[in-house]
Amino acid sequence: MTERIQEILAGLHELKDVTSVWAVADERVARGDAAFAADLGVALAREYGHAEPLWQYRSVFDHLLRLLATTAGPGNVTEALRLVSSPEAAGRKRDRYAASLLASCRRPEELAVAFSGHASEELRACLVHELVLRGVAVDEEPGIARWARSPHWRYHPLGWLPLTRSGMEDGADLPSYSLSGSSHSMPHGPSDGxxxxxxxxxxxxxxxxxxxxxxxxxxxxxxxxxxxxxxxxxxxxxxxxxxxxxxxxxxxxxxxxxxxxxxxxxxxxxxxxxxxxxxxxxxxxxxxxxxxxxxxxxxxxxxxxxxxxxxxxxxxxxxxxxxxxxxxxxxxxxxxxxxxxxxxxxxxxxxxxxxxxxxxxxxxxxxxxxxxxxx
Incomplete structure (x- = not known):
């Protein structure tokens, strides 16, 4: 753990505004040091993740994950996967969220690393169907197809879903993500009937x-x-x-x-x-x-x-x-x-x-x- 990360950990709970921590991570990733953001996230999860999460921890961790998922750069996807797959940060809800983030912001060929490197089976299953919803032919993508077609996960709850998008699913309303937030449509509410x-x-x-x-x-x-x-x-x-x-x-x-x-x-x-x-x-x-x-x-x-x-x-x-x-x-x-x-x-x-x-x-x-x- 670097001295800078130790300093952030020690003072995080006293901060009334965490944008200064965001800025440190943003600058390091901009310089190509994606590993710093992942290391900071893992350290934060180790320190705060298993107790009642501080709002400062939740805010910084989410920023780090979004930063790595939405920012182009060599190794950023790998580090995002290392962050969410660490024992301190892993969880089914986080896997679902990370899969949505990555599928929305990254090309399928960039995501092939998830099927050979750091990633849980849950994250992989979610990532497959996030891509299907976006019209990706996952069974034709090198690095993804072998895992997607393998029979070992057919008993997973998502195994019931087809690997191709049906006509009924065309135009599914999916969120768009940026470093600052996300947006999605809401086709419910008062009827137009x-x-x-x-x-x-x-x-x-x-x-x-x-x-x-x-x-x-x-x-x-x-x-x-x-x-x-x-x-x-x-x-x-x-x-x-x-x-x-x-x-x-x-x-x-x-x-x-x-x-x-x-x-x-x-x-x-x-x-x-x-x-x-x-x-x-x-x-x-x-x-x-x-x-x-x-x-x-x-x-x-x-x-x-x-x-x-x-x-x-x-x-x-x-x-x-x-x-x-x-x-x-x-x-x-x-x-x-x-x-x-x-x-x-x-x-x-x-x-x-x-x-x-x-x-x-x-x-x-x-x-x-x-x-x-x-x-």
Missing amino acids: RPYGQTGGARVPSAAEVTTPQSAAALSSAVADWAEESNGRFEARVYDLAGPLDAGAVPAALLTLGLESLAGAGRKKAALSVAACSPAQAWRVLFVAASTGGAYNSGSHGAYGRLAAWQSLAALAGVADGADAREVEARGHECAWFKFDARTDWFEQVAWDIGLAALSPDGRRLAVLAATDTD
């Missing part, structure tokens, strides 16, 4: 709720951490219908199901808005919800966000357990999809509101997922 006016003419067959704990968990895969790690809540329900429901009658049906999220909807001050959408649009909403999270959590990032989006979409479409991604996508295209929201007391009406419904091809099954969160 047309307010539904009850006319009394829609034929709505009676419905019986058939939600099980297992189906509710599957439906809510994309938003579960809104409730676990933030201020959010969700409602996930499945109904069997006594007769075929016409797609045009779905707005009327939503008001008859006794949904908590739509309690009081349909009145003048709590208008229900519903719009038909494509399965790709539904997937996009689910993906951003899972990958970026709610008001007070950072989500699962791209790889696990991709998995959670498919799990929720499969449950909404009524796909049987054990189906592969191709079957889920095919079934998704057969269903009728809807986005909805209402100005009820249940929805927070801030920025994190979701309402999705899927009607089966025969019109006899309706699945609903609603979620909301607030800061």
